[in-house]
Amino acid sequence: MRSIALVALVLSLPTLAAAESRPWIERADAKPKVAIPSAAPLVREVEPAVLSIYVEAKGIDMDDPRIELFRGFGMRIPDFSRKGEGTGFIIHPDGYALTNNHVVEHASKIQVRVGAGKELVSAVVVGTDPRTDVALIKLDGGRKDWPALPLGDSDALQVGDFVIAVGNPFGLSQSVSMGIVSAKSRRDIAPSGRRGLYDFIQTDASINPGNSGGPLVNLAGEVVGINAAVNAAGQGLGFAIPINMAKRIVPELKDKGHAERAYIGVKVQDVRPGVAKALGLPGTEGALVAQVVDGSPGFKAGLKPGDVITRFNNKAVEDSSDLPLLAADAGVGATVALELVRDGERRSAKVKLAAMPDEGGGARSGPSAPPDQAGQSTGKLGIKIDTLDDELRARLDVPAKAKGAVIVQLDEQGAAAEAGLQRGDVVTEVNGQKIGDAAALVKALDKIPSGKLIKLLVLREGATAFVALIKP
Structure with a gap:
């Protein structure tokens, strides 16, 4: 027994000596002091x-x-x-x-x-x-027993909820990151530079190139989003498509290969503070109609440029991004009730939604600004204008049949700039009156007394915009 004890002592001497020479300490009990659940299961x-x-x-x-x-x-x-x-x-x-x-x-x-x-x-x-x-x-392969993830309810997500993103960032397969829901209903993000019907979940869980298409899951293991967009300019900014949006279209994708969506047939923009004031609105809530497509459901329902749509089937329309999503969700053939403001009066309209037509072509190249030139003055508005001719049409990428007056100079401190007009805008209507040239615009503006509302319809970068201001 003494020999066994002696051997044990000899064997332990190097360990004891090493422990005495280490310039650090270690715990005998390595149990966590704070119980934080692991996401590993x-x-x-x-x-x-x-x-x-x-x-x-x-x-x-x-x-x-x-x-x-x-x-x-x-x-x-x-x-x-x-x-x-x-x-x-x-x-x-x-x-x-x-x-x-x-x-x-x-x-x-x-x-x-x-x-x-x-x-x-x-x-x-x-x-x-x-x-x-x-x-x-x-x-492929005919298997009927693939492992599958349950889909959750993205509408139930709250800012601050924990979420986990799984994917293959930069080709690193099965990478996992964890974060929280930072925000909901982010609609000004365009993955791959393409505009669309987006309503993103924002998260600080890392989403990098290669994560696209991966699941964003809640702590119940349910998919609440599809990782989609990367903001390369910012750290801690990831975006995912709400799974409820996908659930609405998956049956059609399976049966038809594409999703059919309803639309009203109007182009809308946000209500700027100056426009709200000029139209006598209590705030900037709503979607301002800039253009009504000929023959569309909105055209048949009598909608007009300058209308501010405030409610859709009794749901509040907070800004212009709400309206396309509400229309798309309502379904083709549905008749919806709109509440709107026109010329300061509250009105209602019934619209039977139709299928959204395909959008052909790719992104257009941006037009160049018109050259600085003298132009005609329009009094206190702070702009100088010229008649839209072939040279300006080509420079501004304006349709050949378009007529109007081009803003060639703009006082950045003037009433027009404050209302949102820009150099290069082509004014085509004033208070519903068609404008054929610069002289017609000057004449139309001269007829409007100071303190009265001016409603302008303009062509800007291939689209129609609505601008309203009070004449100084």
Whole structure:
């Protein structure tokens, strides 16, 4: 026994000596002092249904540096094969999965890895909706037992709720980040530079390139969002499409391959403080009608430029971004009740919604500003104008048939600038009267007494805008 004890003492001497020489301390009991729940069990449930998506696409990527080589020699630009990566997640055991439209757009070949698996599985696009950046894909193979994630209720999310984002940022598969819901209803974010029907959840959970299409889940393991947008200019800013928006269109994507949406047929803008004051509105709430599309539901219902739509089926319209979403959700063929203000009077209108037409063409190049030139003065408004001619039409990218007066000079401190007019605006109407040239605009403005309302319809960068001000 003494020999055993001696051996044990000899063996422990190096450990004791090492402990005495260490310039630090260690706890004998390493149990946490504060009980903070771990997200690991939740992550283990979610990860098996998360997809790493690998896409091959054919088409012209205008950012490809090889394009300049072909342009320089006057050669036809070929369709280069492009590869990309993204994320998705399975929503049904049959293999249906959600991702972003921009992840699989123009794809000629799609392969996925499921969870931590190494096998590549082929997938096909079932349906896409560019307006919400949502795509439905299906895994090949005929399996009926794919791991799937339950979809939650994004409307129930509150600012401050914890959420977890799972994806493949920068190709780093099965990466997990955690944060909170920072804000809801962010509508001025355009993933891939494309405008659409967006109503994003903002989160500080890290969402980086490659996360697109991945799930944003709550602490119950339910998907509440589809990771979509990255703000490269800011840290801690990530955006996700509310899952309720996707749930509304997935059945159509599955059955038709696309989503059909209702629309009113009006172009709207926010109500500026100056416009609200000029129109006698109590505040800036509502959507200001800038243009009514001929033959549209709004046209048939008698809507006019200058109308301020304040309620839609008894729901408040806070700003211009509310109206397209409310109309899209109402459904094609639905008859809706609008409340509006026209010329200071409250009115109502019934509109039967129609299907939103396809929008052709890509983004337009921005027009250039008109040159500084003398122009005719319009008194105290602080602008100088000139008749819209062929040279100005070309410079401003204005339709050939358009007529009006162009603002060529603008006093930044004047009444017109304060109301929102800009240099290069083409004034086409004053208080409902068509304007053919600069002289007609001067004449129309001269007839309006000081202190009275001026309602202007203008062409600006290919769109119609409405501006109202009180004549000084």
